[in-house]
Amino acid sequence: NSKVIQTPRYLVKGQGQKAKMRCIPEKGHPVVFWYQQNKNNEFKFLINFQNQEVLQQIDMTEKRFSAECPSNSPCSLEIQSSEAGDSALYLCASSLWSSQNTLYFGAGTRLSVL
Amino acid sequence: QQKVQQSPESLIVPEGGMASLNCTSSDRNVDYFWWYRQHSGKSPKMLMSIFSNGEKEEGRFTVHLNKASLHTSLHIRDSQPSDSALYLCAATNYNQGKLIFGQGTKLSIKP
Numbered sequence A: 001n002s003k004v005i006q007t008p009r010y011l012v013k014g015q016g017q018k019a020k021m022r023c024i025p026e027k028g029h030p031v032v033f034w035y036q037q038n039k040n041n042e043f044k045f046l047i048n049f050q051n052q053e054v055l056q057q058i059d060m061t062e063k064r065f066s067a068e069c070p071s072n073s074p075c076s077l078e079i080q081s082s083e084a085g086d087s088a089l090y091l092c093a094s095s096l097w098s099s100q101n102t103l104y105f106g107a108g109t110r111l112s113v114l
Numbered sequence B: 001q002q003k004v005q006q007s008p009e010s011l012i013v014p015e016g017g018m019a020s021l022n023c024t025s026s027d028r029n030v031d032y033f034w035w036y037r038q039h040s041g042k043s044p045k046m047l048m049s050i051f052s053n054g055e056k057e058e059g060r061f062t063v064h065l066n067k068a069s070l071h072t073s074l075h076i077r078d079s080q081p082s083d084s085a086l087y088l089c090a091a092t093n094y095n096q097g098k099l100i101f102g103q104g105t106k107l108s109i110k111p
Helices: A059-064
Strands: A005-007 A010-013 A019-024 A031-037 A043-050 A053-057 A065-068 A075-079 A088-095 A109-113 B004-007 B010-014 B019-025 B032-038 B045-050 B054-058 B061-066 B071-076 B085-092 B105-110
Touching: A005 A088, A010 A019, A019 A088, A019 A109, A043 A059, A043 A065, A043 A075, A059 A065, A075 A088, B004 B085, B010 B019, B019 B032, B019 B085, B019 B105, B032 B061, B032 B071, B045 B054, B045 B061, B045 B071, B071 B085
Parallel strands: A010 A109, B010 B105
Antiparallel strands: A005 A019, A019 A075, A031 A043, A031 A088, A043 A053, A065 A075, A088 A109, B004 B019, B019 B071, B032 B045, B032 B085, B054 B061, B061 B071, B085 B105
16 A cells, blocks of 8 residues: 555545645655656646655646645645636656656546636 | 557567567666566556666566667566467666656467
């Protein structure tokens, strides 16, 4: 069973609404990733953190999403104004450090934007 | 844009048969390759990783890497129904850190 905890498992929002999801990485893992998996199983990297600092993020994330990994609190990913195209499975993963280390994924938050 | 291409898109293999999955990166800076397996409704789990040219075997699973062509392949012998899943290839380089995933190969093992 995954030690990366994501909540909620399911999220239903209307267009224009905020959608927030959370992730508790595996204990001792300083690196956290967020990916979006669409209905065609395509993975899109959104953002990653090392401890509380953003390492990389894509343009979409910079503009429409806000994400943080505060010390001693769950990481979070929030879509400021949901669009139909945001409907997807949002996967959080953690690792010891980037590049060479295995990513451990949470069960995901399935977002449906109506 | 860095791309990871997988083939075939889907594969049906009889139980006990050999499944062969392919993956190629278009980014010449890639150093590391992973294979993840995602059962339906579950999260991806790392199956095997390979960082050096050659072959690596773990039980029924063998992975090959050719760094010159940036091609990796995963072979599953004596396939079992429980091997039915989406197989995702991922690649990264030391400087990038983020894993770039392919679109996956959907493997079905027919009893």
